[in-house]
Amino acid sequence: MKRSLIVKGNFIFTKDSEKFEIFKDSYLVVKDGRVDGIHPQIPGEYNGCEVLDYGDRIVIPGFVDLHLHAAQYLQCGIGMTKTLLDWLNDYTFDLERQFQDREFAKAVYSEFAAKLAAHGTLRASVFASSSTEGTEELFDALKAQGVGAYVGKVNMDRNAPDFILEDTAASIDGTRYLIEKYGDDPLVKPIITPRFAPTSTDDLLKSLGDLAVSKDLPVQSHLNENRDEIKWVQSLFPKSRHYSDVYDQHNLFGQTPTIMAHAIYSSEEEVALAQKNKVFLCHCPDSNINVRSGIMPVRRYLEMGMNLGLGSDIAGGHRIGMNDAIVRAIQLSKLRSMEFEGEKPLTVSEAFYLGTKGGGRFFGKTGSFEPGYWFDALVIEESPFVRERYSLEDRLEKFLYTGDDRHISARFVQGNKL
Numbered sequence: 001m002k003r004s005l006i007v008k009g010n011f012i013f014t015k016d017s018e019k020f021e022i023f024k025d026s027y028l029v030v031k032d033g034r035v036d037g038i039h040p041q042i043p044g045e046y047n048g049c050e051v052l053d054y055g056d057r058i059v060i061p062g063f064v065d066l067h068l069h070a071a072q073y074l075q076c077g078i079g080m081t082k083t084l085l086d087w088l089n090d091y092t093f094d095l096e097r098q099f100q101d102r103e104f105a106k107a108v109y110s111e112f113a114a115k116l117a118a119h120g121t122l123r124a125s126v127f128a129s130s131s132t133e134g135t136e137e138l139f140d141a142l143k144a145q146g147v148g149a150y151v152g153k154v155n156m157d158r159n160a161p162d163f164i165l166e167d168t169a170a171s172i173d174g175t176r177y178l179i180e181k182y183g184d185d186p187l188v189k190p191i192i193t194p195r196f197a198p199t200s201t202d203d204l205l206k207s208l209g210d211l212a213v214s215k216d217l218p219v220q221s222h223l224n225e226n227r228d229e230i231k232w233v234q235s236l237f238p239k240s241r242h243y244s245d246v247y248d249q250h251n252l253f254g255q256t257p258t259i260m261a262h263a264i265y266s267s268e269e270e271v272a273l274a275q276k277n278k279v280f281l282c283h284c285p286d287s288n289i290n291v292r293s294g295i296m297p298v299r300r301y302l303e304m305g306m307n308l309g310l311g312s313d314i315a316g317g318h319r320i321g322m323n324d325a326i327v328r329a330i331q332l333s334k335l336r337s338m339e340f341e342g343e344k345p346l347t348v349s350e351a352f353y354l355g356t357k358g359g360g361r362f363f364g365k366t367g368s369f370e371p372g373y374w375f376d377a378l379v380i381e382e383s384p385f386v387r388e389r390y391s392l393e394d395r396l397e398k399f400l401y402t403g404d405d406r407h408i409s410a411r412f413v414q415g416n417k418l
């Protein structure tokens with residue numbers, strides 16, 4: 001017997017980025033955790049089935065955060081006038097060190113996971129710290145929340161303070177241990193996570209690429225975020241054609257599913273390689289503003305049909321809610337459009353797509369309510385005056401711009417209410 005559930009409400013999602021699909025006063029049938037269909041009436045065969053009636057509320061796909069750092073959660077909003085490399089040295093590394101303390105890691109990651117779910121992020125690709133024990137606590141905290149995630153122990157074996165570096169073998173051993181322990185979990189899974197090229201030796205990158213390919217595991221890292229970082233990569237890897245080539249040479253650039261955060265300054269050749277290798281590029285607008293990195297040419301990437309998603313990048317970004325990332329992506333695209341004629345700003349549906357189905361594609365079928373997609377969903381609360389006055393599309397836009405965790409009253413992951 002298939003397990004069925006019917007949800008009544010106003011359903012809004014993006015099948016394609018160009019426009020919203022809107023089903024007013026409709027009944028969405030969930031079968032075994034997946035969307036079966038959306039109907040104006042309850043189909044006859046489902047009479048007597050459990051109905052969750054959300055009345056005139058809006059129901060949207062859960063948000064997908066393709067890039068954030070759980071071990072930086074406490075640092076949100078701190079050090080925001082630094083640029084990337086100073087910010088890492090002056091604030092971030094010392095905070096990440098503290099996740100070697102298991103009790104501290106457990107307490108902070110529990111709060112992090114609760115906030116993530118509260119703000120409607122139901123799938124996320126997360127960096128922990130370089131501590132293996134600390135990273136176990138992040139797996140457990142996310143599992144306890146019931147959200148879907150990829151979790152990476154951060155691999156780094158050079159060019160950072162000794163207190164968060166490991167030697168290459170220890171870094172790989174810790175990663176292998178976590179893969180053994182969590183590799184079969186249905187919802188919270190390991191991802192190979194070299195921090196970025198500069199904090200990795202060739203040996204580390206080679207071992208990580210071998211591991212990714214041999215165990216068929218996804219990969220995440222940072223790419224072309226900051227001009228000083230790029231110069232540093234060129235000097236550290238003089239034999240590489242460019243930054244992307246450093247990863248590509250080590251089987252860390254799409255040989256298995258890969259997320260690269262930022263890609264602000266990728267050359268034509270690098271973008272072509274990312275596209276050929278189906279690498280997901282992750283736009284992190286708040287972070288790019290805060291640590292003054294630059295502006296991703298997101299319109300260009302969208303037009304090329306690149307794999308694209310959105311990230312909060314906390315704590316380069318300061319807001320954990322992906323509605324804020326969606327809004328900031330729109331705002332930043334407007335600034336870019338004033339500088340670069342022909343680069344039209346993002347529309348609301350395009351930015352919403354990036355924060356739901358665009359990034360969701362990395363997790364399989366999530367981020368949409370098309371048949372076959374996991375029912376990962378959020379129920380939205382609004383003022384009754386707003387509900388009366390505005391169209392469903394306007395109401396969603398208002399939630400994106402002005403809402404937060406207080407405006408989300410129910411969350412579903414794979415059809416299960418959290």
Ligand code: GUN
Pocket residue numbers: 069084088092195196222225287313316
């Ligand atoms: N590049 C390497 N490490 C980091 C990090 O922690 N945050 C950001 N935004 N960029 C990085």
Ligand code: FE
Pocket residue numbers: 067068069222261313316
């Ligand atoms: Fe980051």
